[in-house]
Amino acid sequence: MQRFHLGLIINPLAGLGGPAGLKGSDGVAEQALALGSTPKATQRTRTALECLQPVRERLEFLTFPGAMGADLLAEMGFAYRLAGELAEGPTSAADTRQAVTALQDAGVALILFAGGDGTARDVCAAVREGQPVLGIPAGVKIHSGVYAISPRAAGELTRRLVEGGLVRLASGEVRDLDEAALREGRVAARWYGELCVPEEGAFVQQVKQAGVELEELVLIDLAAWLEGSWESGVRYVFGPGSTLHGLAQNLGLQTTLLGVDVIENGQVIARDVNEAQLFELVAEHPARLLITAIGGQGHILGRGNQQISPRVLRAIGLDHLRVVATKRKLATLQGRPLLVDTGDVQLDDAFPDVVRVWAGYKEELLYPLAAEV
Template sequence: MSAFHMGLIINPLAGLGGTAALKGSDGVAEQALALGAEPRAAERTRIALQCLLPLAERLEFLTFPGAMGADLLAELGFAHRVLGSLGDGPTSAADTRRAVEALQDADCALLLFAGGDGTARDVCAAVREGQPVLGIPAGVKIHSGVYAISPRAAGAMARRLVEGGLVRLASGEVRDIDEAALREGKVSARWYGELTVPEEGDFMQHVKQAGVESEELVLVDIADWLRNVWEDDVRYVFGPGSTLQGLADNLGLQTTLLGVDVIENGEVIARDVTEQQLFELVDGHPSRLLVTAIGGQGHIIGRGNQQISPRVLRAIGLDHLRVVATKRKLGTLEGRALLVDSGDPALDDAFPDAVRVWAGYKEELLYPVRGSV
């Protein structure tokens, strides 16, 4: 049997700004590294590729040098062909576009790429019409509908294709936001094109639904409830998003729209924290975690809140996590489960089958949740 030729492109800088609370990675890689951020794209890709190890003898990867793919493939023992070359210094968007062109020239059947929305834009700018691609989510906020819901889902989808399973192809939207505006608290997403992606079951994430939560009265009710049940000397971690900021506003607290904030005894004690700062605040201290779901998409962990890392989740405890979401927001999921993609598959698997959702005054819903698959 001839080898299945699969392309692999890793953006080594993807996701660097997440744990450093920089709301993205475009143009801030050096700053993120200075703040202690560690590259995560290769590890996210490793999780996906491990699903393909049983089929290694049937695969030949086409990739770019070094951190853009060759290093990881060599480490995992996959047969691979290295195309192109890289200069000194950090990789760039131009390198991604050159890699896409080279891998297509070598006739890759499926092009896997790891990154975020900026990477998807670069792929979209260079890809030929009809070339199947599949994104491994490794960025910060991922709006585009060309990514699997998790690295393991990407690996499972690719494995199904290599094994000869029936996989539908569909068009996925590429969207990206202005990260400079995002850091100022303004969210503006723009459509950049479409890519041909495999689509099967619940492996692919949906395009993030834009718009500000409008059910203000519900948030007033939840705030009244929370005000009555505050626990003394317990630290409440508020995740990013308009729902959590609206809740804080109704509690008379000033929090950040896109950052992670910590509240204790009715006061904000830390705003827009990094992953390291957050871990130091919750490690060994009674804490509660409030997050919301991304409307239309369903992620509660792993999209725009990488400060809430696996070690932070373990320090707080999964039993102390609550989702704040109106019934209207849950309705945008059309029955699909909430999603977690922490970067640690073992932790994702440890999430309960359903989580409690605060949806009104003394109103808790039990809603299904899925880890990475």
């Protein structure tokens, strides 16, 4: 059984300053401990992870030694691997940044981190654009929009993702108060950036007569989004299927229903290409790949689009792949993952655990992905 890979970072010092009345924990952990504060971040992370027990067999965590994650995961019976080692002594902001980098290099689907606004700042400083993260609230200051409303909410949302529920991506602000100013009675907040965070997405909304999720309107919306975001000089490969054919029609482009077409600067430059032609077009040129899923079955590669071969996929890059599918189509999978079967086992195993799905105007969802077995 293929496992879903999650990253976990616990800031064991988060929240210590609150009970001690220190308005935060940045730089005052030792003082807070001396005043009798006890660490709470591990317990709050436990509350989140308890929600994942029903899907435990489907998970593998990547984490760090001791209180940064390994101790708790071992105690709760979760499968995990260490993504790196840490220097001896109390954990630091540098440890968090190092951990974020290591987890991204390992290709985790989602990074869960427990802390407060200071921890979110450290995550923001190291995270790459587009890496999904979600905060488990455990600090004194929780002003950033990257935290779940509660530890349990963080766990439930993560479980929803693992089980194939539709999870929308959003941009959350990272903000932090100046603790030194706060201790002097002044409130001074600062914006530090934004993180890509999942938020609870609805399944298919109520539609009239059950005929269409108004799929035609969804494709019009998607066309408007794509038309406004074409990258100059980049070649867009449109896979076969009615979804992408309809999207192209709304862009005023004549593509083939069951073929693979290539678009550059808003114009079709190659229609119904074979594998060799496609490889020649993308091998030495920036490219993006748009594909859709077979409704009810879930294959996105290896069924009806063999022109998009392993060497084509490697030339384009897996991070430049996007699935285009309406929420109605995804709902027909009933939580089953999307599937890849490229014929290259090594490549199939290199795909991430989740894929980004364009489902509406500026609406991206995260959806589980698995290799065909």
